[in-house]
Amino acid sequence: MTTQYPGPAPQPTPPAAPPPLPIPPGAGLQSDADIQGNIFAGFNKDYAALLFLQLKDQTTGRAYLTDLVPLVANNADVSTFNAAFSQALRSSGSDPDNLNATWVGVSITAPGLETLVPQTVQNSLQNSPFRLDPTVASFLAGAAADSAVVAQQGPEAPANWYFGRSDQPIHVILSVESDTASSLLGIMQELGQLASKHEVVTIFQQDGATLPGARHGHEHFGFKDGISQPAVQGFVTTDPDGQPLIAPGEFVLGFPGQGPSRANGRAVPQWMFKGSFLVIRRIAQDVAGWWNQAEQLAPAAGIGAEALGAKLVGRWRDGTPLDLDPNNDPRSGADQSTSNAFDYSDDADGAKVPLFVHIRKVNPRKAAAPGPGVTDQHRIIRRGIPFGDPFDPASGKDHGPDAERGLVFACYQASIPDQFSFLQRTWADNSDFPTPGAGPDPVIGPKGTCPLAETSGTPVPLSVGQFVKIEGATYSFTPSISTLQQLASGQLS
Numbered sequence: 330m331t332t333q334y335p336g337p338a339p340q341p342t343p344p345a346a347p348p349p350l351p352i353p354p355g356a357g358l359q360s361d362a363d364i365q366g367n368i369f370a371g372f373n374k375d376y377a378a379l380l381f382l383q384l385k386d387q388t389t390g391r392a393y394l395t396d397l398v399p400l401v402a403n404n405a406d407v408s409t410f411n412a413a414f415s416q417a418l419r420s421s422g423s424d425p426d427n428l429n430a431t432w433v434g435v436s437i438t439a440p441g442l443e444t445l446v447p448q449t450v451q452n453s454l455q456n457s458p459f460r461l462d463p464t465v466a467s468f469l470a471g472a473a474a475d476s477a478v479v480a481q482q483g484p485e486a487p488a489n490w491y492f493g494r495s496d497q498p499i500h501v502i503l504s505v506e507s508d509t510a511s512s513l514l515g516i517m518q519e520l521g522q523l524a525s526k527h528e529v530v531t532i533f534q535q536d537g538a539t540l541p542g543a544r545h546g547h548e549h550f551g552f553k554d555g556i557s558q559p560a561v562q563g564f565v566t567t568d569p570d571g572q573p574l575i576a577p578g579e580f581v582l583g584f585p586g587q588g589p590s591r592a593n594g595r596a597v598p599q600w601m602f603k604g605s606f607l608v609i610r611r612i613a614q615d616v617a618g619w620w621n622q623a624e625q626l627a628p629a630a631g632i633g634a635e636a637l638g639a640k641l642v643g644r645w646r647d648g649t650p651l652d653l654d655p656n657n658d659p660r661s662g663a664d665q666s667t668s669n670a671f672d673y674s675d676d677a678d679g680a681k682v683p684l685f686v687h688i689r690k691v692n693p694r695k696a697a698a699p700g701p702g703v704t705d706q707h708r709i710i711r712r713g714i715p716f717g718d719p720f721d722p723a724s725g726k727d728h729g730p731d732a733e734r735g736l737v738f739a740c741y742q743a744s745i746p747d748q749f750s751f752l753q754r755t756w757a758d759n760s761d762f763p764t765p766g767a768g769p770d771p772v773i774g775p776k777g778t779c780p781l782a783e784t785s786g787t788p789v790p791l792s793v794g795q796f797v798k799i800e801g802a803t804y805s806f807t808p809s810i811s812t813l814q815q816l817a818s819g820q821l822s
């Protein structure tokens with residue numbers, strides 16, 4: 330007699346990927362009130378705080394979200410505000426004091442979703458073909474476990490982080506921004522009361538602010554930041570600097586993405602539509618170390634420290650691109666400090682802009698290897714802000730070399746492995762991108778040798794150190810406002 334063993338349990342039919350959303354014509358995405366406001370439109374305020382929160386349980390978590398959702402800024406409101414602000418700025422020539430806003434954004438980590446909707450996480454992510462998409466797997470694993478971009482030992486190891494450590498799970502992240510310190514304080518008090526009401530614990534609060542005076546808009550090393558962002562199809566009609574429009578599905582799920590393979594967007598469940606993945610990294614910057622290095626390397630390169638700094642970053646301190654102005658000697662005298670009208674297309678070998686420079690590594694534009702259009706599949710929308718006082722030892726202890734300062738790096742994308750992690754690992758950290766021996770990114774990469782081409786033709790090997798340090802990181806998901814409502818009401822379960 331033969332024993333009948335049951336065969337493998339029948340597998341549930343995998344959910345089919347939902348069809349993509351249409352991209353609205355013109356700049357139609359500006360009026361979308363379901364997408365959160367910091368993704369396409371951008372808060373871009375002078376004062377910011379990130380709150381890393383832990384929920385008590387599902388019931389209190391849902392009640393907390395119910396109170397929180399009405400405070401969340403949507404894309405249509407932020408777009409309308411930003412358009413009015415730009416208009417007033419153009420007509421008066423300075424920041425309009427009477428136009429102020431305070432914005433709140435909400436993102437949820439994988440442990441946060443597990444707390445709020447364990448079934449959804451199980452069914453639509455862990456037990457379905459979606460889990461095979463590295464996009465989902467990286468989100469579920471979280472930033473600390475992403476060993477491709479995080480050293481598990483040494484000073485940058487997650488065990489030393491201020492936030493994002495595995496022993497302190499974070500469920501919800503609030504991005505709060507305002508025009509003034511006092512209005513930021515006001516909303517923070519309101520959010521604090523809401524948290525206590527629902528027994529929500531603050532694991533860490535990361536403050537940020539634009540730098541004061543002439544440093545406004547610049548990061549701590551002194552370079553103007555926040556200039557180059559992807560021009561998103563459906564959100565703008567053209568890019569003023571002639572850059573290619575990037576399909577919205579590269580940043581917000583549900584829309585078609587870049588290239589034929591992503592015409593249907595990414596295979597994620599419907600509740601993720603109109604949401605985006607948010608990477609946050611607290612990156613400390615050793616400003617004195619950075620400029621001492623530039624002073625030391627400059628003589629061998631036959632240039633000054635200021636020029637050497639520009640040859641590591643790819644823009645002069647005021648923002649002028651090296652590609653347009655390799656010698657900081659503007660031919661026309663025109664202000665090019667916010668220009669993005671360049672693409673390295675006449676500089677394949679890096680004679681003008683070395684192949685290792687930070688902004689070329691992370692966005693090689695038309696010079697991308699291995700082929701045309703590749704760069705457009707690895708773009709990110711950056712929403713970072715500095716933390717800490719500027720380096721200026723004469724102004725006191727808080728401004729000295731030992732004070733904490735750096736960049737609260739934040740970026741939105743449709744896939745962390747294809748976008749943030751790809752930029753960091755495959756391009757920035759990789760000495761052999763775009764060509765063998767090109768050198769690591771001298772701003773965010775590891776120590777290494779960057780060969781600086783000289784007019785004589787003999788490259789000068791610059792030994793470049795690492796002057797930034799990761800001090801905290803999270804991967805989270807910034808859902809649409811309708812999904813937030815469903816999470817709050819328990820409709821998504």
Ligand code: N7H
Binds near residue numbers: 552614688711752797
């Ligand atoms: Fe970078 N820096 O001061 O040197 N970055 N960045 N970044 N960054 C940019 O064009 C800087 C970091 C990108 O489209 C500028 O807006 C510093 C990470 C991308 O041409 C300056 C840190 C990653 C761009 C800096 C840091 C990126 C960009 C020029 C850390 C992603 C747009 C301003 C402390 C992995 C490139 C501008 C383009 C620009 C600096 C971090 C990516 C000045 C100090 C971790 C995609």
